[in-house]
Amino acid sequence: xxxxxxxxxxxxxxxxxxxxxxxxxxxxxxxxxxxxxxxxxxxxxxxxxxxxxxxxxxxxxxxxxxxxxxxxxxxxxxxxxxxxxxxxxxxxxxxxxxxxxxxxx
Amino acid sequence: xxxxxxxxxxxxxxxxxxxxxxxxxxxxxxxxxxxxxxxxxxxxxxxxxxxxxxxxxxxxxxxxxxxxxxxxxxxxxxxxxxxxxxxxxxxxxxxxxxxxxxxxxxxxxxxxxxxxxxxxxxxxxxxxxxxxxxxxxxxxxxxxxxxxxxxxxxxxxxxxxxxxxxxxxxxxxxxxxxxxxxxxxxxxxxxxxxxxxxxxxxxxxxxxxxxxxxxxxxxxxx
Numbered sequence: 001x002x003x004x005x006x007x008x009x010x011x012x013x014x015x016x017x018x019x020x021x022x023x024x025x026x027x028x029x030x031x032x033x034x035x036x037x038x039x040x041x042x043x044x045x046x047x048x049x050x051x052x053x054x055x056x057x058x059x060x061x062x063x064x065x066x067x068x069x070x071x072x073x074x075x076x077x078x079x080x081x082x083x084x085x086x087x088x089x090x091x092x093x094x095x096x097x098x099x100x101x102x103x104x105x
Numbered sequence: 106x107x108x109x110x111x112x113x114x115x116x117x118x119x120x121x122x123x124x125x126x127x128x129x130x131x132x133x134x135x136x137x138x139x140x141x142x143x144x145x146x147x148x149x150x151x152x153x154x155x156x157x158x159x160x161x162x163x164x165x166x167x168x169x170x171x172x173x174x175x176x177x178x179x180x181x182x183x184x185x186x187x188x189x190x191x192x193x194x195x196x197x198x199x200x201x202x203x204x205x206x207x208x209x210x211x212x213x214x215x216x217x218x219x220x221x222x223x224x225x226x227x228x229x230x231x232x233x234x235x236x237x238x239x240x241x242x243x244x245x246x247x248x249x250x251x252x253x254x255x256x257x258x259x260x261x262x263x264x265x266x267x268x269x270x271x272x273x274x275x276x277x278x279x280x281x282x283x284x285x286x287x288x289x290x291x292x293x294x295x296x297x298x299x300x301x302x303x304x305x306x307x308x309x310x311x312x313x314x315x316x317x318x319x320x321x322x323x324x325x326x327x
């Protein structure tokens with residue numbers, strides 16, 4: 001898939017690249033999805049700062065989890081992002097653990 | 106189940122043999138080819154390479170693994186392997202071995218560890234369990250401490266002696282899972298009476314340790 005060949009400074013990520021829809025993702029397959037941030041939860045899990053960011057596209061939603069941080073600059077509500085990582089199934093839908101992210105304008 | 110074990114020391118090799126003999130599909134990784142080759146059970150797949158490298162883990166089939174066990178003799182390696190297994194391969198269950206108990210605080214979700222096993226802590230619990238009567242010994246924790254298994258040997262002064270389990274008034278979060286009496290395991294029923302000297306194994310969830318102490322040990326216990 002072309003999205004994986006993307007490197008810094010190469011073709012800008014964004015509208016022109018087509019990403020799979022969130023609903024079509026299969027757990028444990030490395031992927032990249034585009035969506036909008038609809039919820040940010042700062043949740044200390046066992047005393048560790050944990051950031052849960054829910055992203056949504058037309059088809060569904062998934063959660064990105066970053067351990068050890070309380071916020072990520074630029075990752076605000078309503079922001080369009082590309083999340084790249086390996087989703088895992090969880091009771092609350094697909095979860096990305098420490099995914100790579102790209103903020104879209 | 107597909108299980109990948111990182112670290113072919115005596116611990117890793119033993120686990121591989123045991124888990125393979127119970128019908129699991131086991132892959133053993135180590136950077137030392139001679140350590141890997143020392144495994145003498147057919148059916149265990151071996152992979153030679155650094156388990157802290159993504160390539161090695163991918164070759165060992167982490168993408169399809171149900172469980173990964175990081176059991177090298179090096180805590181740093183075990184943490185890196187756990188993190189990679191969770192972050193890069195979304196392995197559902199990651200088990201890690203703690204070598205130095207001072208490092209145990211790091212073996213948590215932040216590093217992708219679902220279950221950590223610390224031999225020094227287990228040994229301490231076992232020794233404590235062997236020498237103590239009339240106090241609560243924590244044997245094992247599950248789900249990052251949300252549930253724990255504890256043991257109480259009933260002393261003569263315990264309010265639970267000669268009580269039936271149903272009359273103890275244990276909190277809902279607490280279950281007596283086994284009673285060891287005169288070298289036998291008694292499966293606890295509601296009407297099972299407790300005797301002095303019984304080793305009572307209790308599963309506790311949530312914060313009910315104080316209640317369990319009060320009921321099984323008595324008011325004098327701190």
